[in-house]
Amino acid sequence: MSTDLTVVVIAAAFSGGLSSEWSVGGRDTVQAIRTLLISFFEWFGELGRFCGQLIRSAVSPPFEWRELVRQMDAVGAKSFPLVAVAGAATGVVLSLQTRDSLIRFGAKSFLPAVIVFSLIRETGPIIAGLVVSGRVGAGIGAELGSMKVTEQIDAIEASAVDPFKFLVATRVLACITMLPLLTLVADFCGILTGWVANTLAEPVSLRLFLNHGFRSVTFHDFLPSTIKTAVFGSIMGVVSCFQGMRTSGGTEGVGRSATSSVVLSSLFIILADVVLVRVILVFYP
Amino acid sequence: MSLIETQTDQAPVSVTGLSKSFGNQKVLTALDLTVNRGETVVLLGRSGTGKSVLLKLIIGLQQADEGSIRINGREIAELSLDELNETRKTIGFLFQQAALYDSLTVEDNVAFPLSRHTRLAPAERTQRVRELLERVGMEQDVNKMPSELSGGMQKRVGLARALALEPEILLFDEPTAGLDPITSDEIGKLISKLKKERTMTGIVVTHDIHGAKEFSDRFVMIHEGQIVIEGTFGKLQKSQDPFVVQFMRGVV
Numbered sequence: 001m002s003t004d005l006t007v008v009v010i011a012a013a014f015s016g017g018l019s020s021e022w023s024v025g026g027r028d029t030v031q032a033i034r035t036l037l038i039s040f041f042e043w044f045g046e047l048g049r050f051c052g053q054l055i056r057s058a059v060s061p062p063f064e065w066r067e068l069v070r071q072m073d074a075v076g077a078k079s080f081p082l083v084a085v086a087g088a089a090t091g092v093v094l095s096l097q098t099r100d101s102l103i104r105f106g107a108k109s110f111l112p113a114v115i116v117f118s119l120i121r122e123t124g125p126i127i128a129g130l131v132v133s134g135r136v137g138a139g140i141g142a143e144l145g146s147m148k149v150t151e152q153i154d155a156i157e158a159s160a161v162d163p164f165k166f167l168v169a170t171r172v173l174a175c176i177t178m179l180p181l182l183t184l185v186a187d188f189c190g191i192l193t194g195w196v197a198n199t200l201a202e203p204v205s206l207r208l209f210l211n212h213g214f215r216s217v218t219f220h221d222f223l224p225s226t227i228k229t230a231v232f233g234s235i236m237g238v239v240s241c242f243q244g245m246r247t248s249g250g251t252e253g254v255g256r257s258a259t260s261s262v263v264l265s266s267l268f269i270i271l272a273d274v275v276l277v278r279v280i281l282v283f284y285p
Numbered sequence: 286m287s288l289i290e291t292q293t294d295q296a297p298v299s300v301t302g303l304s305k306s307f308g309n310q311k312v313l314t315a316l317d318l319t320v321n322r323g324e325t326v327v328l329l330g331r332s333g334t335g336k337s338v339l340l341k342l343i344i345g346l347q348q349a350d351e352g353s354i355r356i357n358g359r360e361i362a363e364l365s366l367d368e369l370n371e372t373r374k375t376i377g378f379l380f381q382q383a384a385l386y387d388s389l390t391v392e393d394n395v396a397f398p399l400s401r402h403t404r405l406a407p408a409e410r411t412q413r414v415r416e417l418l419e420r421v422g423m424e425q426d427v428n429k430m431p432s433e434l435s436g437g438m439q440k441r442v443g444l445a446r447a448l449a450l451e452p453e454i455l456l457f458d459e460p461t462a463g464l465d466p467i468t469s470d471e472i473g474k475l476i477s478k479l480k481k482e483r484t485m486t487g488i489v490v491t492h493d494i495h496g497a498k499e500f501s502d503r504f505v506m507i508h509e510g511q512i513v514i515e516g517t518f519g520k521l522q523k524s525q526d527p528f529v530v531q532f533m534r535g536v537v
Contacts, residue, residue: 062401070388147387154346155384159398159446160370 050242054172057164067170074139075171076178079132080185086131087186090123091115091193099201109212115194116213121225124187126273129232132175132182133265137240140171141261144244145254153245168245172237179233180226187226220284228276235272236265295358297322297454297486298343303352304510305338312338314510315352320454325480325487327497329532330507336490337381339507340456343488344376345369356454374402377447381458383439385431391418391442392427398449417445421475437468444475455479455487461496469496476500494518506532 098114144167147153156163195209240261247257298320305313312335320326328336341347343354345361354361356372364372385394395414399405405413418424421441431439440460447455460476461469473496479485480500491497497504498518505515508528514521521533 143388150382150387151380151384152386154341155378155380155386157346158344158373158376158378158380159401160373161397161401162370 057162058169064166071170071174075136075174083182083185084189086127087189088193090127091190092197095194095197112209112213119187119190125183125229128183128186129269133236137236137261137265138258140240141244142258145247145257148247168241175233175237176230179229183226183229224280232269235268239265299355301353304350323484324502327501327504328490334507337458375453377452377455379443379447379457383443391429395445421445437464457489461493
């Protein structure tokens with residue numbers, strides 16, 4: 001039942017324009033659900049074809065190195081301040097919230113470990129994923145969308161250049177490579193501000209905080225969680241490029257693409273996280 | 286001489302029985318058109334009659350429902366993507382809104398096809414870009430972004446980009462649309478100059494019939510997806526066809 005409901009909700013997200021049909025009589029509602037389901041499966045079908053074309057373009061030379069570097073700068077370096085602030089804020093909040101709870105259970109000495117564990121294993125990756133998907137997803141959706149409606153993508157094709165190679169592969173690769181690095185930034189800033197918030201309440205040296213925090217952290221806590229953000233990166237890259245490249249309907253369409261890029265990227269990142277956490281726990285219990 | 290070699294005795298562009306619909310709307314119906322080597326054909330017709338669609342079909346940006354499009358004798362629907370791209374290198378396309386790449390400078394826009402399809406050294410490429418921009422009178426603006434240019438300037442840069450590979454066939458989609466009469470005249474003169482400088486096989490979609498007289502070898506008027514008349518400006522003026530009469534009266 002809940003699966004059916006999820007399918008309908010996601011289908012509704014893909015074809016927002018059809019929502020007015022819900023208020024009409026029963027038969028129309030059935031028809032509307034059918035249309036939504038069809039558009040839902042069509043969307044995934046087209047996405048599959050898009051991914052196939054993307055992989056073909058990405059692995060065949062010549063490669064667009066210059067554009068790749070430009071995109072890595074746009075996705076990575078330009079998201080740096082945002083991710084740093086989001087990570088820092090998360091560190092403070094984690095410190096404030098858990099401190100209170102741990103004191104209540106008499107486990108105050110675990111505070112550094114809780115902050116470090118929580119940031120490295122889950123909070124850092126998901127915060128980086130969602131914040132970057134908001135910034136980069138909207139950017140890619142709007143940029144490719146406006147290129148589509150102003151015929152720039154047609155112009156690339158007319159110049160005998162593969163737009164998948166030039167526009168899509170470079171953006172997706174930039175997202176895949178930059179997101180794990182941005183996650184490190186979120187982790188670092190979060191742990192640092194976690195210590196600052198903690199030391200304001202009760203002074204403790206950074207060295208002691210880190211010693212306590214990292215005492216039982218292993219490489220297995222850090223590596224899979226950080227690398228899983230490459231999957232988040234591929235999701236936001238592929239979904240945003242896909243939404244951007246299928247834009248139609250002028251500037252209104254560009255707005256729709258930007259919005260749906262963010263909404264769908266964030267949604268799929270959260271859903272993928274559920275699966276990835278489970279998979280990681282199987283391999284690294 | 287073209288940077289991309291083509292050798293054939295066939296007509297550069299040959300379209301037969303071409304039909305294209307969007308949903309229920311028929312845009313082109315069994316259209317036949319042949320453009321001979323060195324000939325410039327001007328396509329006329331009301332907005333939405335499929336003139337731009339025809340250009341996009343010729344360069345393979347859209348697929349025809351029925352009919353055949355041959356570029357130098359090769360059926361484009363039967364080409365693989367690599368072969369289609371080879372064919373595209375012999376065609377220069379000027380888009381209606383110029384379609385310059387927003388994120389690239391004027392210089393990089395013009396260098397875009399050159400850096401991907403030629404083996405020119407960076408210095409030679411820069412030199413070639415300068416020459417192309419000089420040809421369209423834009424050599425002062427190499428480092429500007431497209432957003433800093435006016436509509437007419439964008440069209441000129443678009444023209445320089447279309448000419449970058451010295452294509453054999455040129456397709457112009459409303460080169461003077463949305464421009465003031467003086468800039469329109471300048472663009473018209475540029476096309477005339479091109480025609481004099483080299484053997485230009487071209488299709489020009491335009492509403493500026495008087496400007497087009499300068500470079501047109503043949504006018505072709507499309508109405509309801511088919512050609513209603515083709516010939517010289519004089520022939521169009523003398524036509525008794527009600528649509529042609531109405532169109533020409535509107536223009537004159």
